[in-house]
Amino acid sequence: DAGITQSPRHKVTETGTPVTLRCHQTENHRYMYWYRQDPGHGLRLIHYSYGVKDTDKGEVSDGYSVSRSKTEDFLLTLESATSSQTSVYFCAISVRSGVGYEQYFGPGTRLTVT
Amino acid sequence: QKEVEQNSGPLSVPEGAIASLNCTYSDRVSQSFFWYRQYSGKSPELIMSIYSNGDKEDGRFTAQLNKASQYVSLLIRDSQPSDSATYLCAVNPQLTNFGNEKLTFGTGTRLTIIP
Secondary structure (H helix, E strand, O other): OOOEEEEOOEEEEOOOOOEEEEEEEOOOOOOEEEEEEEOOOEEEEEEEEEEOOEEEEOOOOOOEEEEEEEOOEEEEEEOOOOHHHOEEEEEEEEEEEOOEEEEEEOOOEEEEEO | OOOEEEOOOOEEEEOOOOEEEEEEEOOOOOOEEEEEEEOOOOOOEEEEEEOOOEEEEEOOEEEEEEOOOOEEEEEEOOOOHHHOEEEEEEEEOOOOOOOOOOOEEOOOEEEEEEO
16 A cells, blocks of 8 residues: 555535545655546546645646645645535555656545535 | 547456457657556556566566557456456656656546456
């Protein structure tokens, strides 16, 4: 599991409420990513981080913010959840392997916005 | 728009046969390519990475890359029921490979191995 945990694993929330998802890694990897996965769309990048306090937007960043105050934690916040943000959210880390880097995923968080 | 295309399937293969999964990509400068396996309700699991033209073998899995034709494939020999899953193709559509690249994923091919 590449030493990645995500919390919570499941969450049901109401439209308009703030939600924070946590990704925690134990191996001090520099690069971390948040994806969402929806039927018909595959995995899409929301935000990513190069290091502490260093983040950038991905393909589908609207409505999401992130923070990384420690190397091991990457937080994804939905400021005001909408039904369109019902999805499965995966955190990933980038790990050096041979000639390149490979991404490994956490177990995921299933979020339902009602 | 950088794209990665996969046949969504489902692809049904008899147990013991070879399963062949294909992926095409649009960005010619892409440098690294990955195959992930995802069981229903689980997270994607990296099974193969390939960076150079040709074949790369790991156990029952062989990844094949052809940059000129812009496709990458995954062969699974001696298919087992436990290989039934969705297989995701991912491409690094950039010239670099420093760890901070943003992968582009295909939507996946659902593979079913028939006992």
